[in-house]
Amino acid sequence: MERCPDTDVSVSDMKPQQTRSRGSLKIFFGYASGVGKTYSMLRAAHEAKSRGIDVVAGFVDTHGRAQTTQLLHGLESLRTRKMDFESGLKREFDLDAALRRSPRLILVDELAHTNVPGCRHTNRYQDVEELLRAGIDVYSTVNVENIESLNDMVAAITGEAAKDRILDSVFDEAAQVELVDVEPEELIERLQAGEIYQDEKEKEEAAELFTLDKLTALREIALRRCADRINKMTELVQAKSRRGYFTDEHILVCLSSAPSNAKIIRTAARMAKAFHGEFTALFVETSDFSVMEEEDKERIRVHMRLAQQMGAKIETVFGEDVAFQISEFARLFGVSKIVVGRAGAKRNRLFGKPTLTEKLISYASGIDIYIIPDKYAAVYRARRAKRESEAFSLADMSKGAAALVAATLAGMVIEKLGFSEANIITVYILSVLATSVIVSKRMYSLIFSAINVVVFNFFFVTPKYSLTAYDSGYPITFLVMFLAAFITSSLAVRLKNHVKQSAQTAFRTQILFDTNQLLQQEKEKEGIVNITANQLIKLLSRDIVYYPVEKEQLREP
Structure with missing residues (x-):
């Protein structure tokens, strides 16, 4: 018998430490009967007992296998309940006796088992959940066919759906899952040697399932399901730690x-x-x-x-x-x-x-x-x-020109009052910033950044009313002025775009929030349709036509 170490993973490394008020569940998982799930569970129980842990066998079905039965010796076993069933008396796990005994660890075989009518719970995994709530650790066994989401897939291989099933959440939330794995060829040899079923009829029925292709397919499904469980736990830890690693593509x-x-x-x-x-x-x-x-x-x-x-x-x-x-x-x-x-x-x-x-x-x-x-x-x-580049906006040109004229007039007033040219430059930079805010296209803010420099040179730099300058330092002044105007205009445009986008996002969020509240209050179909259509009109700014469907036919809108 082989054991896959990669799938024997404890959630204790991936989840916050559980308090002692709740027990932990360990599942011994296999792809077919006879792989050694119960045998592995009993060996793990003896290891736990050797460490001083109080271990009790609550319900263990050895299926008459000699090696498995031998491992029961040395373990305290609870009496099972005998329940009346259609085929006669049937042994069932005694949940109340287990709760009264309250060991540190209890073995409850066949987690997916459906209980006989008259038991407290319908399924054995519900019995186990009550044990876990009582702070008792549980070892149990599960076959791949017993997992709800895999039932149809396994049935397509075996030709028969399993009646006993557990929810996927029970499997995924177990503290540990140990995959008990053997090669399909070895499992077939065990069947032929009578190590799995002693009854000839059971052996003949199992022979139809125990073929190399079917067992290989079931084994692959079991391996994938264990890997999926580990991926889910990893995603949980990744979300909590916010680390940038990943394990799946x-x-x-x-x-x-x-x-x-x-x-x-x-x-x-x-x-x-x-x-x-x-x-x-x-x-x-x-x-x-x-x-x-x-x-x-x-x-x-x-x-x-x-x-x-x-x-x-x-x-x-x-x-x-x-x-x-x-x-x-x-x-x-x-x-x-x-x-x-x-x-x-x-x-x-x-x-x-x-x-x-x-x-x-x-x-x-x-x-x-x-x-x-x-x-x-x-x-x-x-x-x-x-x-x-071909797009032209008269409105943007007019706005930019108005800001330019206003800056020029303000500059003339500042010059008359005897202030320095530095103040006039500040006014023109303010004009560029205002232009960037009021125009709709960035192109115009860049154009007016250059025009403002030219106009400043024409009206306020000696010799006036020309594009020349006597002072050798003015070219540097013009360059700095243009760069300042260009940078401020670029930042203003970017800020304006962010504001627009934030407003759009807030509007969409508000629409979705209102839709959620309105739909929760409405009970009638017609009202739900009207609310949805009206909210979509607000969100998309488009007309909405609703066509009801009856018997796969479109009706009048």
Whole structure:
């Protein structure tokens, strides 16, 4: 008999220490009858007894196996209850006797067993739960077929569904799970040697299940289920400690309006399938989304639908720094690999801003970043830049001109009062800042940053009403003035975008909060539909048409 050390994991290392007011459950888990679950449980009981622990056998079914029966010697055993059943008298675990005896550790075999009518609880795992609440530790056994979520899968292999089952939560919340594992070939040899079933009829019935292919499949399911349990415990600890490590693959693909984004999504989907990992598609909505052309918005929606069809979970976050939002999402949700297009990895200018990939590497240094070739990216960016440069706003030009005229008039007043040029420069910088706040497009704030410098030179620098300057220090003054105006305008635009985005997020949150409250108060179907439709209208600014469905047919809207 083999023991898989990797799956004999104690929750004590992963959960807060349990108080003595509640007992702990250890499950001996196997993929088929005869692997040695009860035998391993009894050996562990003798080890515990040798350490001075008060051990009692509450209910142990040896199935007549000599080696297992021999291990019962030396352990105190409780009497079982004899209950009337359809087939005659049946032995059942005596819960009340166990509670009266109150040992430190009790053995209760076959955790998934369904009790005979007349017992206090329907299932034995409910008996065990009462023991745990009383502060008694419990050893028990479970087969892979007894876990609720695996029942159908196992039935497809064995041809028969198990009647006795436990909830997945009982298995996952156990303090320890020890996988009792043997090679399928050895298990078949045990069956043929009569070590599992002594009755010939039982042996013949078991022979149909005990084939190499079926036992191998059941063994794989048991191993996977143990691994899943460990992953869940690890995720719990990771969430509590907020550490950036991960044990399972989680692929994150970044959504955009680029035409080649579909290729990136498909590549990420293949990676997720190959790694048997979780797949998430993330869209970072910036302030530019509201002014994005409808063609690009529609392309984003198409890409979201494609990702969903490929099995991705769609998530949306809001923020101006796309790389930071991606890296924070990846850190919080345990992403192991990020997939982006090559456009985000290519810098256009020698002194250009850091690329998306460079920022991601800086923000998320512990996560693998995969760059997918994107041959259409340069064409796409150029086409967008051309559309933006062609846009003209008379309102923004008027606002900027008004701020410029006001600054010039104020400068003339300051000059008449005899103040220095430094004060006039401050007024023009204030004009640039005001322009950045009142215009809708950043382009105009940058344009008026340069125009303010030129106008200051024309009206207030000697010789006046020209673009020349006698003082050799003025070029430096102009440069500093332009940089100050440029930086303040950029910061003002960024701040304004953050304010808009925060307001949008607050509005959406309020809508969802109101929807939750309204739906809780409404009981009628028509009212629920009306509330949902009205809230969607507020959220999406679109008309909503509701079509009821009756007998799989659409009715009048």
